[in-house]
Amino acid sequence: MKVYIYIFLALIVFSLYQCQSYKKATTNTSVQNKPIDFNLASVVPADEAISKMVVEDGFEVKLIAAEPMVTTPVAMSFDNKGRMWVVEMNGYMPDTLGTGEDKPTGKIIILEDKNKDGVADERKLVIDSLVLPRAICLIEDGILVAEPPNLWYYELKNDKPVKRTLVDDKYAGEGNVEHQPNGLLRALDNWIYNAKSSKRYRKQGDKWLIENTHFRGQWGVSQDNYGRLYYNDNSSNVISDYFTPGFGSANKNQRGVDGFSERTVPNNRVYPIRPTPGVNRGYSAGILDDSLRLVNFTAACSPLIYRGDLFGSAFDFNAFVAEPSANLIKRDVLTENGYVVKGEQAYKGKEFLASVDERFRPVSLYNGPDGALYVIDMYRGIIQHKTYVTPYLSGQIKARSLTQPLNCGRIYKVVPKGKKTVFTNIPNDPNKLVELLGSSNGFIRDMAQQTLIDGKYKQAIPLLKSIIKQTSNPLLVIHALWTLEGLNALETNEVLALLKNTDWPIRMQTLAVLPSVINQSSYRYYIKALNEIVANNDELAAPYVAFLARYIKPFNETSADELLVNLVKKYPNSNFVSDAVISNLAYREESFKETIAKFEPDTNLRINKQLQSVITAFNNAQKNRDPKVLAKQYPKGSALFLSTCQTCHSADGNGIASLAPPLNKSQWVNGDKNTLLSIVLFGLTGPVNVNGHVYKAPEIAGDMPGIGHSEEISDEDIAQLLSFIRSSWQNNAGKVDVKDVVGVRQKFKSRQKAFTVEELESKK
Structure with a gap:
């Protein structure tokens, strides 16, 4: 020792x-009032x-x-x-x-x-x-x-x-x-x-x-x-x-x-x-x-x-x-x-x-x-x-x-300052743990819930069931609800009762718990309850009902679709309801659009505009090239795209909101390869126009970092990367050779700063 x-x-x-x-x-001492040491x-x-x-x-x-x-x-x-x-x-x-x-x-x-x-x-x-x-x-x-x-x-x-x-x-x-x-x-x-x-x-x-x-x-x-x-x-x-x-x-x-x-x-x-x-x-x-x-x-x-x-x-x-x-x-x-x-x-x-x-x-x-x-x-x-x-x-x-x-x-x-901090012990006693579900400290509520579930404290179930029948402390009810879910102890009658609660946070959590409790013996009761929510004009619950149609579908597809149709009739211009409805319609968007056109033909309605947007995006995606074939042709380029580019530009090349604009069909990708090489080697400072849309912060990050200074990425890697990108999705541009990379790198060998769009356009 x-x-x-x-x-x-x-x-x-x-x-x-x-x-x-x-x-x-x-x-x-007083760093606010004294000169800052650079x-x-x-x-x-x-x-x-x-x-x-x-x-x-x-x-x-x-x-x-x-x-x-x-x-x-x-x-x-x-x-x-x-x-x-x-x-x-x-x-x-x-x-x-x-x-x-x-x-x-x-x-x-x-x-x-x-x-x-x-x-x-x-x-x-x-x-x-x-x-x-x-x-x-x-x-x-x-x-x-x-x-x-x-x-x-x-x-x-x-x-x-x-x-x-x-x-x-x-x-x-x-x-x-x-x-x-x-x-x-x-x-x-x-x-x-x-x-x-x-x-x-x-x-x-x-x-x-x-x-x-x-x-x-x-x-x-x-x-x-x-x-x-x-x-x-x-x-x-x-x-x-x-x-x-x-x-x-x-x-x-x-x-x-x-x-x-x-x-x-x-x-x-x-x-x-x-x-x-x-x-x-x-x-x-x-x-x-x-x-x-x-x-x-x-x-x-x-x-x-x-x-x-x-x-x-x-x-x-x-x-x-x-x-x-x-x-x-x-x-x-x-x-x-x-x-x-x-x-x-x-x-x-x-x-x-x-x-x-x-x-x-x-x-x-x-x-x-x-x-x-x-x-x-x-x-x-x-x-x-x-x-x-x-x-x-x-x-x-x-x-x-x-x-x-x-x-x-x-x-x-x-x-x-001057306030004494006290650590709340998380006990192994199930009754005390249930009591802590109502703590004013969210960390303690979470820990109590997790401890009850991890410990498989079935003896706490009767007390938890009694709690969800009262509403004086909504956060206590919510944690008791999810603890019962974690213990596989929620019953249909309890969930149906909570769906009628007047407190929205409790209703919201009950709607969120439904995917865990819907089964062959209970789905009929939940279909009825969800239809009642729509009929009662519960607008706060409407998107949740739309999301839940997905979990009704395995048991009764007709009822699930009826829920979606009824929601469209009631909220055709709601952004949230429309997108929640469409989230159920993978590969059925066109048929659903035809269905609702019988009673909501106006193409300016949110539901119709968003449906058409999804249909158009899907049809465009069908024209994409097979990425597996390109990966075999440009293995280093594919690997570098996955490790460095995909995280911001997305696997489908269409960009990720708040991070980066599209590469797919971008004029910067399909245009002059030396311009693209300049961007990839040294970076680009936004904003940037891609196919008529100006992308700038916060829609995307303000800068794209270059990778030309990385000693781990070779000129061959970069040549393959750009050849891969210029051939991917619906891009149809020429191959980039190692000599192209060397040429641009040599031309700007003393450059440290990222390019701006104005600089790149002036060099054309």
Whole structure:
């Protein structure tokens, strides 16, 4: 034992020495009122780092853990004991070339506060030798671990893995480190959701269910009190779904469904308190202001809906968003009107939390068992992945020695000043767990629900059934409902009664639970109930009824279609109802259009316009070339498209909202190959006109990064990539040779900046 103690103490001394050896002179105390040190890029010891932060009046930041207790943290989860399970992505970007990134240096650890002083004092290694792990989820007696390309489930005993099961070997099979699935959010509906993904997962006995939903987000995913999901991309503040996440994704011909991937907070302005030249496009006009501070989000991530009970009522239904490139955390205030959730920034000209420390990299935000806001600080100089690092950013990194050290990391929590925080213990007593389902802290409600389900506490069922008959605490009823769903204990008569509840959130959750309870013996009762909802003009419920027709169809297709027809008759101009109806009609759009034309012939109605749009898109897609044939012809190009381009431009080449415009039939792809090469090698700063439509932020990201500076991507790779793209879908352009790539690279060999459309057009 003494040997281990000596080793641990040695590690502490070494780590502190390594971090402090990079320390230079820094500004101190009142960072708001004193001049900002432009060169404040060296490591600030953890015990001083908080003094470099400015936080909202009335709040304070507390350090929970720092190196060597934790290094390069990127995600975490609390367990029932209040311990933090932390993902350490130690292999991320050791230098600007990503040297050694594929080494198995990642870890899952447990941090515990043994003496209850608010600071972690014990570190326990659970799993090591992982390659770039990125997300975890505790469930039953084990833990899900995302280690690209795989999703693993580790069964645990005494916090040690005893068995490993492969859940999904294609969890993160495409994209680079910045563009791979993550999150593993265990949501209200008992499914596990991800960002940068369309998959959801659920453990059912010894089996894992995998289903497709809507594609969403980039890094981080959160939920509100009603299980609706919130996410974003690196240029966007907050994006969200207005409806239950499992609905509306069944029609592959339908590119978008109203109420999903909605821009909840469109204002992307940020207010750093220090110059931030170290962003990838810092040289481009409009990226930095006159004081060299970032203007708009460029690395937005981990949007979190605050659901605690510690901050006060003004923070109910607030969102927090991390921006590691600008060393800050933003606060947004959300409001709800019917289905629509919208929001605005809480402040103008300042942020909830910001630091003058360039290495302060908040990458993940969490609600905690004490109601506090928890912040994962990766504490790295480099956060941009190698695929997109520009020479400009490489120069910034070199100028301020941002590469080293690699073994730092911090976890903070934000709390109101002078307010004592109390951890609520999650007991194993089923009656006490049921009581906690009504907690004012959403984190505690979630944990109580999950513990009841994981523990298979059947003895709690009678109490849960009694709760759903009362409505004095709607959130208690909602969690009891979903707990019963998770225990497979919901009965038809209970669901039918809740469908008549006057409280909309309870009705909404009951509609959302129907896919779990509809079966051969009960579907007739639900058909009747759904028809009554339509007849009673329940407009709030109408889109849900449309989504649910999909689950009626296996038992009675005629009744399912009658529901859809009745909804069209009542709401022909509703965006939400129309898209929900069409989500049921994969490969039946034309026949359904003919059916409703008998009573709704007006082509200007929303239902008819959207149906025609889907029909047209489907007909166009039939003309696409076979991607498997092209992949054989251009194997390197196909692989590079999957890892680098598809994540923004979509597998079908038609672009992804908020990320990138279409490649399919684009004049930029089918036109002059040297112009396209210029874009791919050096990047393009928007806005950009593609076939008559001008794409600009926030419809797409403001910039497309070039890949010409990546040492891992050869000229042959790029030639194959462009040959693949110029032959894919309905593109019909010529092949690109290696000599073409070499020629453009040589012509612009001294160029660092991305091109603008005006520059490219002037060169024609």
